[in-house]
Amino acid sequence: MKRNTFDLNAKFSYKKINSELKNFLNIYKKRPIKNNDGGCRINHAFAIYYILKKLKPKLVIESGVYKGQTTWLIEKTLPKTKLICIDINLSQRKYVSKKAKYSNIDFKFHDFSKIPLNTLVFFDDHVNHLDRIKETNFFKIKNIIFEDNYNNKDGDFQTIKQLYENHKFIHNESFFSYIKTFFLFLKMIFKKIISNKYNAFKDLDIIKNRIRDFYFYKNYKNNIKNNINFYFEFPPLVKIKMKTKKPLLKKINLRSSELFQELKFYNYITFIKLK
Ligand SMILES: C[S@@+](CC[C@H](N)C(=O)[O-])C[C@H]1O[C@@H](n2cnc3c(N)ncnc32)[C@H](O)[C@@H]1O
Structure with a gap:
């Protein structure tokens, strides 16, 4: 277990991450959806690209497809990897993959009894992270990417980062x-x-998903910590107006102004390896 964490720490050094940026930008400039409001932008896309490149899972399960930008990115990053894409509303897709298997049934209701050991699940569906960890554990899936891992100042559901801050999410709706x-x-x-x-x-x-309040008792987070082997919050590319980890770069040279605009979007996207 210790060796595993050591390897992962090495894989996620800033130096190693930055060395993949050029390859990523070459792929990302060909993205099919130029305006992905409400979905992943450059910071998150680079994180997904890098994590997938390093882990090379045989199967990726994506929960939260929306217009399909991240489906496209997963496909481009790992062309040989199998892909299951889940969204309760698949009608929003603008990019439809020829090779992905689509489903509009929630992740927890699937039959994942015969999936590869190194399967990775990417959650971008705004469902409580603690519930998702429990379900992922049930399916014996070890690799998770969580989008929107917001702190207690933001977000619209309970995240793992909020749990670490002892914040119980209260959902205020219209x-x-x-x-x-x-x-x-x-x-x-x-x-x-x-x-x-x-x-x-x-x-x-x-x-339950329309009113997403969450409650836990003191020290509940120890149970979650006990299930996690490795936790890596992917830093933003450059400094932004949010409290974040040290950015990957001091400055970045992007030829397109659209891409420059995307830099300000960041949501603490996190990779987790379960025990
Ligand atoms: C932020 S968008 C996903 C963006 C996408 N990953 C991208 O950047 O290209 C969230 C999506 O989650 C979907 N969603 C909501 N609840 C869901 C659930 N329980 N399971 C799967 N998808 C869900 C919504 O319909 C919406 O399309």
């Missing part, structure tokens, strides 16, 4: 969103009353 949730709840109760064959599990899951 009035109309609460009204919609209320009617979904009423509908579910009504179905329960009129049919004893109705199974409410899926509807409860939808409601």
Whole structure:
């Protein structure tokens, strides 16, 4: 286990990371979606590219496809790797991969009983990170990339970074969103009353994801730490107006102004190796 962490620390040195930047930029300039608002931008894309290059998983499971930019990036980074792409709303795709297997069923409901040992799962779906760690553990998957690993000042769900800060996420939604949730709840109760064959599990899951408050007791984070072998928050390329780790570079030469604009987006994207 110790040797494993030692190897990973070496793989994630700033020097090694920076040596891959040029290759990455050559790929990224060909991205199919130039405006990926609401999805990954250059900082996150470089992190995904680098982590995949170093780990070379035989299978990548992507949860949170949106327009398909990261699907494209995974494919370009590891052309031989198998790909399963999950999104509860696949209609938003602008890039559709020919080789990926798509699914609109949540990650936790899949049959992953026969997947390669070094499978990696990339979560960009805004679902509670603690739930995702438990599910990943259940499937015996060891490698995770978490997008949007925000601190207690940001984000719209419970992240692992917030847990480390002892922050219990409280989800504040709009009035109309609460009204919609209320009617979904009423509908579910009504179905329960009129049919004893109705199974409410899926509807409860939808409601749980609409109000994403989370609670834990003192020292709960020890349980999570106990499951994690390696935790690496990928730094931003250059300094930005957020509290982050030391950036990878002092300055960067990017020929395109679009790319320059992307530099300010950063969300503490994190690679985790489970024990
Ligand atoms: C931030 S976007 C993903 C961006 C994408 N990875 C990219 O940068 O190209 C989040 C996506 O998660 C999807 N989503 C929400 N809940 C989900 C769930 N339970 N499982 C999978 N996808 C989900 C949303 O429909 C949305 O398309």
